[in-house]
Amino acid sequence: MKVLMFGWEFPPHISGGLGTACYGLTKGLTELKNIDVIFVVPKAFGDEDQTGMQLIGANNVAINQRIVQFDDIQKKIDYYEVDSSIVPYVSEEEFWKLKSGKYSKETKFVQTDEGYKIDFSGSYGANLFQEIKNYAFVAEVIAQKNSFDIIHAHDWLAYPAGMAAKNATGKPLIIHVHATEFDRSGGNVNPGVYAIEREGMEVADKIIAVSNLTRNTIIEKYDIPPEKITTVYNAVEPVGDTRRPIIKKGVNEKVVTFLGRITMQKGPEYFIEAANLVLRKMNNVRFVMAGSGDMMDGMISRVAELGITDKFHFTGFLQGDDVFQMFEMTDVFVMPSISEPFGIVPLEAMQSGVPVIISNQSGVAEILENAMKIDFWDTHAMADAMFGLLNYPSLAEHFKMEGKQEVDNLKWINSAAHVKEVYESTLSSVNT
Known part of the structure; x- marks a missing residue:
């Protein structure tokens, strides 16, 4: 079975858990028998681990080799033309020359480089929606040029690409919901994003959700039939035997860590309020907020307002070995997310022998x-959990030992086997 898979990021060029999950699942699939994966990203940098799979960067695909047709799918992302062909141009002068020629009003002109390739940043910048559109353009070319059995698109950014590939080839489409706009926005939903998500869910032959929490959101908020959705839990990549330098704290104090995007979804403000409660009871502890995001300045201001800046550290975004070095210095990890579709970071912390506190x-x-569970809004319960793990060694040791053993059994190959079952059932249903 050959899978054409669309994602938005791939390690080492990631900004969060999406790229980590895509890598882990892809690696798990390649370890199974009779599965070949072509993984497509908007921009390939050349240093990605391609062991056992083929990685294609949309930025490396020339679009002048095919006439690409589009239909109603693109209307969901602000394209107005129906059945429009793409005409690539390089310079502004060439654009106006083409524009003055005889083309149907449906023709779309797309700027490329001299090799007729579209430039992608591969990030989440101001031109994100334009890059999503361009990614869908190239996805149809890639689909026409490759043979495969099934399409798999990860998260809303890649749904239009998956839909374009399905439209071009008639192959079945699986979409993988790692998060919804309701998780990311806290209820203040972007209608453009919601439209893409809902169209992807309706067009897809099957949907994979990363948790039952996410599955229920898809059913309730997007009006998708329950039988169309399968829950497949994420896993964690084994740390391996690589010897890392031992990192010393530099202080003889306990360390409690928050590691993730500093955004509303992740509940950073609740972590700070709980930290303040703990500092009223004990002084030999420091708190670390590792990550970046739109709420970072506000969190720094709140820490200053509470007068606990001498006990608080902001590291900025961490990835790779820096994450595991942070865990080596951590005594307790906390994930107080308001709405977390899954959450891979607690698994990485447990894998490193760190007791964790997670939100229900x-x-x-x-x-x-083997994790302490609290409601994100209950800062007193969160503070109690922190205090207990910091002051009762036997309690902390229990969660360290049992937690590591539990998470070591959460392997990507098991998640991949479940995904393969979804592929097989989908192919079986569309072929009957």
């Missing part, structure tokens, strides 16, 4: 037994 509002809470 996270998908990972559905499968973890």
Whole structure:
């Protein structure tokens, strides 16, 4: 079975859990028998791990080799033309020359480089919607040039690409919902994003959700039939035997860490309020907020307002070995997410022998037994959990030992086997 898979990021060029999950699942699939994966990203940098799979960067695909047709799918992302062909141009002068020629009003002109390739940033910048559109353009070319059995698109950014590939080839489409706009926005939904998500869910032959929490959101908020959705939990990549330098704290104090995007979805403000409660009871502890995001300045201001700046550290975004080095210095990890479809970081912390506190509002809470669970809004319960793990060594040791053993059994190959079952059932249903 050959899978054409669309994602938005791939390690080492990631900004969060999406790229990590895509890598883990892809690697798990390649370890199974009779599965070949072509993984497509908007921009390939050349340093990605392509072991066992083929990685294609949309930025490396020339679009002048095919006439690409589009239909109603593109209307969902602000394209007005129906059945419009793409005409690539390089310079402004060439654009106006083409524009003055005889083309149907449906023709779309797309700027490329001299090799007729579209430039992608591969990021989440101001031109994100334009890049999503361009990614869908190239996806149809890629689909026409490659043979495969099934299409798999990860998260809303890649749904239009998956739909374009399905439209071009008639192959079945699986979409993988790692998060919804309701998770990211806290209820202040962007109608453009919601439209793309809902269209993807309606067009897809099957949907994979990363938790039952996410599955229920898809059913309730997007009006999708329950039988169309399968829950497949994420896993964690084994740390391996690589010897890392031992990192010393530099202080003889306990360390409590928050690691993730500093955005409303992740509940950073609740972490700070709980930290303040802990500091009223004990002084030999420091708190770390590792990550970046739109709420970072506000969180720094709140820490200053509470007068606990001498006990608080903001590291900025961490990835790769820096994450595991942070865990080596951490005594307790906290994920107080308001709405977390899954949450891979607690698994990485447990894998490193760190006891964790997670919110009941996270998908990972559905499968973890050896983690302390609290409601994100209950800062007193969160502070109590922190205090207990920091001051009762036997309690902390229990969660360290049992947690590591539990998470070591959460392997990507098991998640991949479940995904393969979804592929097989989808192919079986469309072929009957």
